[in-house]
Amino acid sequence: MKYFTTWIDNASRFVIVLISRTKGEAFEAFKTLHPQLARLKDKKIKFLRSDNALEYGASLDHRLDRSTPSSAFADYLKTSGIVHEYTVSYSPEQNGVAERMNRTLLEMVNSMLHENEVPSELWAEALQTAVNLRSRAPTSAHPAGKTPFEL
Secondary structure, eight states, rough: OOEEEEEOOOOTOEEEEEEEGGGGGGGHHHHHHHHHHHHHHTOOOOEEEOOOGGGGGGGTTTTTTTHHHHHHHHHHHHHHHHHEEEEEEEEGGGGGGHHHHHHHHHHHHHHHHTTTTOOGGHHHHHHHHHHHHHHTSTTTTTTGGGTTTOO
């Protein structure tokens, strides 16, 4: 496994991380995740914000072949009624919540691996542990010290 995709609920800041071998697996991961999230909270996903990466359906070339995974992702979002918001190129601050979460999680992973002298091949397991810890720790952003997992 080489890549991960971070999915964050905007209201609760609950994090789900999907680990993959290639960048192109983001669409299949979302197709699996989407119905699970809808059943979990009995609510509809309204918006998906991402950078301009091709794996999320972005294309500067409007002549993009309709059979490509990125085009299929865009079509899936459209038929599901999900508005896809793209950030401006080279402006990571527009997707600050995700960027900060990625940084926090990677810092936790590096600390766990280094402190416990664990081989770097186990980074995916450390990442899942970091996500679980982060989602179950109270934050000042939520009332009464509730955790993202509780919300």
